[in-house]
Amino acid sequence: MVSQLDADSALTTLEPGLYAAQITDRWNIGAAPNGGYLAMIAARAMADMLPHPDPVSSTTHYLSVALPGPAQVHVEILRSGRAHSSAIARLVQERDGKTREVLRTMATFADLSQMRGPTDLRLAPPELPPLEACFQGRSAGTFAAIAAQLDMWSAPGTVSWMEGGERNDEPSLRGYVRLRDGREPDALSLIFFADAFPPPAFNLRAVELGWLPTLELTVHVRARPAPGLLRASFETRALVEGYLEEDGQLWDAEGKLVAMSRQLARAGR
Amino acid sequence: MVSQLDADSALTTLEPGLYAAQITDRWNIGAAPNGGYLAMIAARAMADMLPHPDPVSSTTHYLSVALPGPAQVHVEILRSGRAHSSAIARLVQERDGKTREVLRTMATFADLSQMRGPTDLRLAPPELPPLEACFQGRSAGTFAAIAAQLDMWSAPGTVSWMEGGERNDEPSLRGYVRLRDGREPDALSLIFFADAFPPPAFNLRAVELGWLPTLELTVHVRARPAPGLLRASFETRALVEGYLEEDGQLWDAEGKLVAMSRQLARAGR
Numbered sequence: 001m002v003s004q005l006d007a008d009s010a011l012t013t014l015e016p017g018l019y020a021a022q023i024t025d026r027w028n029i030g031a032a033p034n035g036g037y038l039a040m041i042a043a044r045a046m047a048d049m050l051p052h053p054d055p056v057s058s059t060t061h062y063l064s065v066a067l068p069g070p071a072q073v074h075v076e077i078l079r080s081g082r083a084h085s086s087a088i089a090r091l092v093q094e095r096d097g098k099t100r101e102v103l104r105t106m107a108t109f110a111d112l113s114q115m116r117g118p119t120d121l122r123l124a125p126p127e128l129p130p131l132e133a134c135f136q137g138r139s140a141g142t143f144a145a146i147a148a149q150l151d152m153w154s155a156p157g158t159v160s161w162m163e164g165g166e167r168n169d170e171p172s173l174r175g176y177v178r179l180r181d182g183r184e185p186d187a188l189s190l191i192f193f194a195d196a197f198p199p200p201a202f203n204l205r206a207v208e209l210g211w212l213p214t215l216e217l218t219v220h221v222r223a224r225p226a227p228g229l230l231r232a233s234f235e236t237r238a239l240v241e242g243y244l245e246e247d248g249q250l251w252d253a254e255g256k257l258v259a260m261s262r263q264l265a266r267a268g269r
Numbered sequence: 270m271v272s273q274l275d276a277d278s279a280l281t282t283l284e285p286g287l288y289a290a291q292i293t294d295r296w297n298i299g300a301a302p303n304g305g306y307l308a309m310i311a312a313r314a315m316a317d318m319l320p321h322p323d324p325v326s327s328t329t330h331y332l333s334v335a336l337p338g339p340a341q342v343h344v345e346i347l348r349s350g351r352a353h354s355s356a357i358a359r360l361v362q363e364r365d366g367k368t369r370e371v372l373r374t375m376a377t378f379a380d381l382s383q384m385r386g387p388t389d390l391r392l393a394p395p396e397l398p399p400l401e402a403c404f405q406g407r408s409a410g411t412f413a414a415i416a417a418q419l420d421m422w423s424a425p426g427t428v429s430w431m432e433g434g435e436r437n438d439e440p441s442l443r444g445y446v447r448l449r450d451g452r453e454p455d456a457l458s459l460i461f462f463a464d465a466f467p468p469p470a471f472n473l474r475a476v477e478l479g480w481l482p483t484l485e486l487t488v489h490v491r492a493r494p495a496p497g498l499l500r501a502s503f504e505t506r507a508l509v510e511g512y513l514e515e516d517g518q519l520w521d522a523e524g525k526l527v528a529m530s531r532q533l534a535r536a537g538r
Contacts, residue, residue, distance in 0.1 A: 056512065057485040057533045059328040061355050061377055063348045078373055079332045084484065086330050088357070088373070104347055104357070106375050108330055108484050108533075117511015117537040118475035122440065122504075171391065206387035215353065215377050216326040218487050220533050222509050235391075238526055240491050242386015243325065245529055257507055260514055262531055264326045264377075264489050268386035 003183030004149055005192065009041045011048065017075045019045045021091070025068040028145040033066045035103075035214050036195025037146075042089035042105035043191050045073040050085040050109045054187040058107035059218040066102045067093060084110050112187065112224050125251040126174040126233035128155055134175065135159055150196060152177045161202045161209060172235035173200035184227040185252070193230055194219045194248050194261035201236040201244055207267045212244070217263040228253025242268045272452030273418060274461065278310045280317065286344045288314045290360070294337040297414040302335045304372075304483045305464025306415075311358035311374040312460050314342040319354040319378045323456040327376035328487040335371045336362060347375075354378050381456065381493050394520040395443040395502035397424050403444065404428050419465060421446045430471045430478060441504035442469035447497070454494040454521070462499055463488045463517050463530035470505040470513055476536045481513070486532040497522025511537050 002010075008026055011019040027037040039060040047053060071093045078086040086108045092101050128134070134153035154175035160168040177196060178185070185193065195217055201207045231251040236244050248261035271279075277295055280288040296306035308329040316322060340362045347355040355377045361370050397403070403422035423444035429437040446465060447454070454462065464486055470476045500520040505513050517530035 057330070059375060059485070059487060061326070061347065061375055063355060078330065078370060086332060086373075088375075101347060104355075104375060106328060106330055106357075106373065115510035115512065117535075118473070118508060119510055120438075120440065120473050120475055120505075120508040122506040169389075171389065204387070204389050206389055216328070216487075218328060218485075218531070220514060220531075222507065222512065236389075237391040238491065238529065239387060239389040240526065241384035241388055243384060243491065245489060257509065260507065260531075262487070262489075262529075266386075 003179065003181050005179055005183055005189060009037070009044055011045055011073065017049060019073040021071045021073055023066055023068050023071050026145055026149060030143060030211060033068060034146050034195060035062055035217060036192040038066055038091060038103055039105055039217060040188060040192040042073060042091050042103060043107060043188055045075050046087040046089050046107055047109065047188060049075045049077055050087055051080060052085050052109035052111050054110055054112040054224065055107045055191060055221050056110045056112070057218070057220050058105055058191060059216060060103050060105040061216050062103050062214055063101045067095070069093065071102065084108050121257065123249065123257060125231050125255050128174055128176065128231060131176060135163060146196070149180055150177060151180050152197070159198065167203055167205045169204055171200045171203050172233065173197055174233045176229045177232055178229050185225040185230055187221045187224050190221050190225065190250055190259040191219045193232070193250055194259055197232060197234055199246060200234045201239060201246065201267060204239065212265045212267050214263050214265045217261065219259055219261045221259050223256050223258045225252035225258040226254040226256065239267065242266055272448060272450050274448055274452055274458060278306070278313055280314055280342065286318060288342040290340045290342055292335055292337050292340050295414055295418060299412060299480060302337060303415050303464060304331055304486060305461040307335055307360060307372055308374055308486060309457060309461040311342055311360050311372065312376060312457055314344050315356040315358050315376055316378065316457060318344045318346055319356055320349060321354050321378035321380050323379055323381040323493065324376045324460060324490050325379045326487070326489050327374055327460060328485060329372050329374040330485050331372050331483055332370045336364070338362065340371065352379060390526065392518065392526060394500050394524050397443055397445060397500060400445060404432060415465070418449055419446060420449050421466070428467070436472055436474045438473055440469045440472050441502065442466055443502045445498045446501055447499065453496040454499055456490050456493050459490050459494065459519055459528040460488045462501070462519055463528055466501060466503055468515060469503045470508060470515065470536060473508065481534045481536050483532050483534045486530065488528055488530045490528050492525050492527045494521035494527040495523040495525065508536065511535055
């Protein structure tokens with residue numbers, strides 16, 4: 001059985017370097033498909049063209065809002081070396097008779113199973129209470145179809161805008177996440193998971209609840225994840241005149257760092 | 270008088286979207302031009318094509334080693350909107366009769382003087398001793414032409430591989446920096462400064478001193494810097510089987526956060 005995420009990011013090869021995709025509304029937040037879901041589609045097309053399987057660094061710039069429906073992905077190979085290969089993908093949609101570019105992703109791939117070298121890790125997995133002490137769900141109040149696809153548990157006090165009281169002005173979020181249909185995480189899906197949680201900036205009273213459009217999302221996949229729940233932490237340390245970064249870490253069920261992410265987004269106007 | 274950095278990153282328009290550049294050896298580290306210098310050339314070409322002046326997010330993938338000498342920059346505009354515009358630049362060199370791509374940069378520009386919105390900053394400028402208590406210079410021991418272009422002071426204990434004793438296994442570096450010829454920092458040059466310090470990972474005994482090739486560098490320019498010394502901090506929290514991130518912050522002389530950076534690099538093999 002194909003998982004929902006894989007079915008909804010499946011590609012049909014039209015010609016070498018050109019793929020048809022079908023963006024569904026199952027990963028929507030409000031009316032717009034989630035940015036991590038879209039970036040994963042682009043990465044999947046690149047993975048199909050490149051000799052290395054793992055997107056160790058991918059950056060997506062969001063150029064216009066996507067709509068559920070047909071899309072095409074164009075892939076250009078930039079380099080194909082022994083240890084690394086790089087590509088650019090363009091995701092476009094036809095709209096009102098015009099071709100509209102939704103996003104562009106640039107990425108470098110490697111084979112993470114072949115990594116060899118020194119290790120020195122100064123980070124630790126996020127401290128999380130047991131599942132039953134966490135706040136479950138994604139978005140209480142906001143319509144988000146994506147919530148039906150995910151099991152998500154957030155540490156108390158880290159999603160204060162959903163917890164019923166005042167927002168607590170602590171712009172960090174920690175939690176567990178998995179796909180509800182049991183599909184285990186892999187390197188490619190970490191790009192999706194890096195953008196799956198709601199913004200920790202929603203804990204800030206100065207930030208309006210609503211849509212914080214992402215201008216750019218970069219994900220470093222650092223290891224292939226083991227099966228099981230991912231542990232995630234996200235924080236926004238620099239909201240400056242409406243621009244904010246959001247830094248994320250994803251850890252697998254065995255306590256391994258599997259991804260680091262950073263995005264630049266826009267609040268207010 | 271034109272500053273050395275501006276002279277060495279100057280562009281000649283050959284046709285719309287195509288520029289000639291002259292990469293000099295004055296920004297070399299060993300035999301290779303510094304990656305931040307090269308990324309700044311690409312950003313300068315994009316700034317020339319776009320209606321917004323400030324590269325709020327730029328990501329460069331390094332595809333092959335540059336050589337001092339002539340180069341060309343090709344710019345493609347991805348989007349040109351009211352608040353933001355985006356482009357991709359390709360920096361190429363002719364070598365052995367073939368065109369070789371050195372790097373590709375994707376960036377989104379804005380006008381930082383027009384930013385309006387909430388501010389909530391959880392970061393503080395790096396704590397630094399006075400200049401006279403700092404370790405001066407860039408690279409003692411390694412040949413780096415770039416050292417002649419910069420005044421650089423590093424906090425004691427943060428460049429332990431240059432300080433004469435054992436390396437201290439603390440992968441963080443803090444310091445002051447400016448261009449020696451008095452050219453003041455601006456938004457574009459922050460892309461250069463984000464890669465100008467040596468890697469804090471050199472404090473780790475597990476990392477061989479030498480070249481840590483950057484696969485990808487992302488710089489978020491968060492404000493236009495005031496004149497004067499920049500304060501910088503860089504740290505590597507995740508060296509895993511030879512891949513490492515390096516996170517940086519740049520603060521201006523007035524104590525304002527002006528850039529955040531992250532790169533993915535490779536140590537050993």
